[in-house]
Amino acid sequence: MSARFSLAIDLGTSNSAIAIADLESGETRIIEIAQTLGPNQIGEMPTLPSAIYIPHSEEFPESSFPMPWNDAGERVLIGQFARERGALVPDRLVTSAKSWLSNPHVDPKQQILPWRSDMAEEKLSPFECSRLYLQHLRDAFLHTERVQGRDWDLSEGEIVVTVPASFDEVARSLTAEAAKAAGLGDVILLEEPQAAFYAWMAQMRREWRNLIADGDIVLVCDVGGGTADFSLIAVTDVEGRLELERVSVGEHILLGGDNMDLALAYALNAKLEAAGKRLDSWQFLALVHAASKAKIVLFEDGGLAQAPIAVPSRGSSLLAKTVSTTLDRETLEQVVVDGFFARTSVDDLPRESHAGGLQEFGLPFAPDPVVSKHIARFLAQSLQNVKASEKLAVLVGGVSAGTQVLMPTAVLFNGGVFKAAPIRTRVLDLLASWNGGEPVRELQGFEPDLAVARGGAIYGRLRATGKGMRIKAGAARSYYIGLETSMPAIPGYKPPLKALCVVPQGMQEGTELLIEGREFGLVTGRTAEFQFFSSSVRSGDTPGQILPDAERELDDAGLLEVAIPPLDVPMGQVVPVRVSPVVTELGILELWMSHTNSDRRWKVEFQVRTE
Incomplete structure (x- = not known):
């Protein structure tokens, strides 16, 4: 069936959006996204804040948040009200779920969000959050179009989900899997x-x-x-x-606008403390929100010298306890423009890591x-x-x-x-x-x-x-699989892990390669570990090329554990295989191991990381 339309979802770290292109007319439209704006209040906005709020079971009356496509409502709050409510109860707010998909130190399918929350109720995994966002966007799109007299069958469209160019293959694969679980089918991935x-x-x-x-x-x-x-x-x-x-x-x-809002809040908080006014932790969160709004006002109107800031209290006498200050243009320029976009030299590169030996575990912020x-x-x-x-x-x-x-x-x-x-x-x-x-x-x-x-x-x-006109792109990085060195064991010496280039940078979608002239040994009949590596600076490497020291020359791309079914040989025996990398039409990497002496093949996919 030929496609009738193209639907694209920008699954953003902070905000998400949807657009549709008609294949006949060429017209492209942004879809207004229905979302909760408050209890029993629904509105449409051009973007959906990528925020999930997990309400307490007794926080709101039952059926307070019906959606046009679901009278019972969603089990969590998504979008504008979720972000606003979460500013008041931050330990129930999930943000930056997209960034957790590419965190190499966690399993993105484990229920870990909200991070550092002590809530007793069930948490969500980064993968599940992505699925919930995508499902909400799908349902909102179908509803909005249906109201306007347009019914779409998603199977008749090209569905595109955008991802950061910097996403690794595990995060890309998880995004595609979440889209399929959200009812979008097999989606095409495109770099933002x-x-x-x-x-x-x-x-x-x-x-x-x-x-x-x-x-x-x-x-x-x-x-x-x-x-x-x-x-x-x-x-x-x-x-x-x-x-x-x-x-x-x-x-x-x-690193982005959220860092800038936080920096402004710290500057304003120092100003308040100098005036003898102290904010509690809840008020500081409100200050961050207020600083963000003031920043936008000042940047949009270059004629304003300052913007007012009001930080409320949770006490009963709200107006009497409101703390007021201003964000002036000089502070804005100093903190945001000079602080984050300083006039540095071309050889002034970012520091690599924090000095502390022990750090709080979380997202790997710059x-x-x-x-x-x-x-x-x-x-x-x-x-x-x-x-x-x-x-x-x-x-x-x-x-x-x-x-x-x-x-x-x-x-x-x-x-x-x-x-x-x-x-x-x-x-x-x-x-x-x-x-x-x-x-x-x-x-x-x-x-x-x-x-x-x-x-x-x-x-x-x-x-x-x-x-x-289309941009020639292909794989953004070169990818490699670890090879154990074949050599006699020596006491006290661990030979370096070699790396086999399996996907060269620029390998196009819909391409399959066979690494010619080389056979490798695959352990069958048990769970095997596969160490993957990548590089964004080795565009000249070719499939089949072997690097002598993977850990020194390449970036770690994850460790996978895969159960390899047995052949008619003793369990754990090494059998000869040839390696065939594939980049599917949808932009997903696959690695096939083909038994040299039979028609048996095993697929190794970039999946959820395991420790």
């Missing part, structure tokens, strides 16, 4: 920076071809509420037509809050990645000797942080200072909250119709 670029091209229409040219390198700089995500896209001329190729992606950096330094490191790593591949080096027009970073010629901003013109201006000034004073131009016309959803729907339409 690419989606933002598709949205920009659509908004510029044919004019985009006059705004970028052969030799351009576009930095897509995406900083949202909780994460920073960077990609570089190269523009080339092939036989008189422009082509686009993603040449580099950044690390998964937990230890250095200066976004400027993270951009510099991304551009330095991009240069390293390009140098590793002759093809990429030619694509970007060569690399001059002594160059420290791969410098973009243009930048496309995305994410709520860049709604603020002073922040965009600072990043442009920063890039120019690294570029010997030569300006890096801004690609105008971005839509920070909705571009990713809109671009995802456009990508789905391009994919379904085969018409229009």
